Amino acid sequence: MKYKVIKKQNSGNSCVVCGVNNELGLKTSFYELENGELVAICDTKDWHQSYPGRVHGGMSAALLDETIGRAISINDETIWGVTVSLDIKYKKPVPTDATIKIIGRITSENRKLFEGSGEIILPSGEIAVTATGKYMKMPVEKITDGELTSEEWKHVEDKEKLEYIEI
Numbered sequence: 001m002k003y004k005v006i007k008k009q010n011s012g013n014s015c016v017v018c019g020v021n022n023e024l025g026l027k028t029s030f031y032e033l034e035n036g037e038l039v040a041i042c043d044t045k046d047w048h049q050s051y052p053g054r055v056h057g058g059m060s061a062a063l064l065d066e067t068i069g070r071a072i073s074i075n076d077e078t079i080w081g082v083t084v085s086l087d088i089k090y091k092k093p094v095p096t097d098a099t100i101k102i103i104g105r106i107t108s109e110n111r112k113l114f115e116g117s118g119e120i121i122l123p124s125g126e127i128a129v130t131a132t133g134k135y136m137k138m139p140v141e142k143i144t145d146g147e148l149t150s151e152e153w154k155h156v157e158d159k160e161k162l163e164y165i166e167i
């Protein structure tokens with residue numbers, strides 16, 4: 001199904017998942033959709049492998065962790081969190097040199113914690129990895145011991161603006 005993109009989220013600078021200046025990272029982009037979910041898109045590379053041709057399970061976990069963790073900011077971009085637990089199920093190999101999508105959503109929230117779920121979707125449309133995660137809400141100044149500078153957290157325009165994403 002095709003969903004309208006409501007907003008592209010900001011990118012980090014050095015983050016292994018979303019950092020635009022991390023040459024070995026996944027350089028993932030995140031889009032808020034009309035259905036209230038977050039979708040991430042990235043190109044897996046040879047240097048993200050465990051076995052040849054297969055993305056390292058830790059990279060898949062990092063992608064799901066960040067996608068679920070970012071989904072909380074769809075309704076309030078001042079909420080940040082740190083992961084307290086993450087449960088991953090690897091159902092199919094994720095190939096290197098592929099464009100993959102990662103979906104994340106929030107399933108529950110209270111004053112201190114939030115929980116969510118997500119999936120990695122292969123180019124074929126098959127679900128390769130699923131996850132559930134729990135996060136503790138924390139002000140960004142407490143997470144980083146620093147300021148949220150425009151270098152560390154910025155809007156990056158796509159070469160071609162994505163209007164819709166097919167999931």
Ligand SMILES: CCCCC/C=C\C/C=C\C/C=C\C/C=C\CCCC(=O)SCCNC(=O)CCNC(=O)[C@H](O)C(C)(C)COP(=O)(O)OP(=O)(O)OC[C@H]1O[C@@H](n2cnc3c(N)ncnc32)[C@H](O)[C@@H]1OP(=O)(O)O
Binds near residue numbers: 015068070083084
């Ligand atoms: C400045 C620039 C920044 C720009 C950022 C750029 C790029 C970043 C990329 C993306 C950013 C966007 C969003 C991404 C979101 C997620 C992505 C990945 C996030 C991570 O990659 S993050 C790394 C891994 N993660 C950690 O690094 C956490 C390490 N850990 C701790 O730091 C502590 O563990 C802490 C603080 C969590 C708790 O410590 P604490 O001392 O406060 O804990 P304490 O025991 O006192 O618990 C207090 C109350 O929480 C309850 N509680 C605790 N744990 C619980 C659990 N598991 N389940 C249920 N309840 C729990 C207790 O029951 C108690 O409740 P009560 O008060 O009611 O008794």
